[in-house]
Amino acid sequence: MKDDPSISINEIFYSIQGEAKNSGKPTVFIRTAGCPFDCSYCDTEYAFTEGKQTSVSNIINKIENYKTKYITVTGGEPLVQKNINILFNKLLENKYYVSLETSGLVDISSIPKNVEIVMDIKTPSSNESDKNIIENLKIIKLTDVIKFVIETKDDYEWSKNIIFNNSLTNHPNIYFSPVHDKLEPSLIASWILEDSLNVTLQLQIHKYIWGDVRGR
Numbered sequence: 001m002k003d004d005p006s007i008s009i010n011e012i013f014y015s016i017q018g019e020a021k022n023s024g025k026p027t028v029f030i031r032t033a034g035c036p037f038d039c040s041y042c043d044t045e046y047a048f049t050e051g052k053q054t055s056v057s058n059i060i061n062k063i064e065n066y067k068t069k070y071i072t073v074t075g076g077e078p079l080v081q082k083n084i085n086i087l088f089n090k091l092l093e094n095k096y097y098v099s100l101e102t103s104g105l106v107d108i109s110s111i112p113k114n115v116e117i118v119m120d121i122k123t124p125s126s127n128e129s130d131k132n133i134i135e136n137l138k139i140i141k142l143t144d145v146i147k148f149v150i151e152t153k154d155d156y157e158w159s160k161n162i163i164f165n166n167s168l169t170n171h172p173n174i175y176f177s178p179v180h181d182k183l184e185p186s187l188i189a190s191w192i193l194e195d196s197l198n199v200t201l202q203l204q205i206h207k208y209i210w211g212d213v214r215g216r
């Protein structure tokens with residue numbers, strides 16, 4: 001329908017937000033399908049091809065069944081969906097608190113300002129770090145979140161350099177997240193403490209509650 005644009009949706013589910021500023025809050029997740037990238041630690045490869053075109057009004061109808069105002073749009077890579085801003089604006093109109101999880105590999109300049117962006121800067125272990133759009137770091141808001149997924153000490157040192165080289169040392173929401181089951185949380189905690197780094201250590205709490213399972 002012309003005035004009811006659609007988006008390719010992989011799944012919509014209700015769970016506990018496991019990451020970033022709203023960690024622990026009951027949240028509806030809207031997972032879009034498709035991603036043109038190939039990160040080594042990707043845990044949502046099933047979303048690359050399993051998508052169903054779903055109208056924005058049907059998405060809104062579906063999430064109205066849940067009694068939370070917290071919505072996270074995730075992927076895949078949501079920003080490859082051409083109608084994604086229509087969905088954001090509709091969610092904001094309906095007074096939802098909207099966060100977007102994006103890869104840092106796509107331009108964020110056109111996202112409505114009331115959407116909280118959680119941007120993942122790809123570290124070398126992802127094998128996609130050469131595609132980071134560094135200009136995104138100049139326009140990301142202080143209320144947004146910049147996340148680094150860290151697998152090795154090299155990733156950690158690389159991430160520190162990105163912070164220092166892009167004047168982000170005072171950004172209040174920089175999260176370092178160890179790759180689950182690959183880097184011991186106590187090890188990265190000791191590096192952060194040794195360096196007195198102004199970052200937040202983030203563990204993906206949904207994986208501690210339910211394990212690494214789909215739809216959680």
Ligand code: SF4
Binds near residue numbers: 036039043044103
């Ligand atoms: S950008 Fe995200 S969805 Fe795409 S391959 Fe990387 S981790 Fe997976």
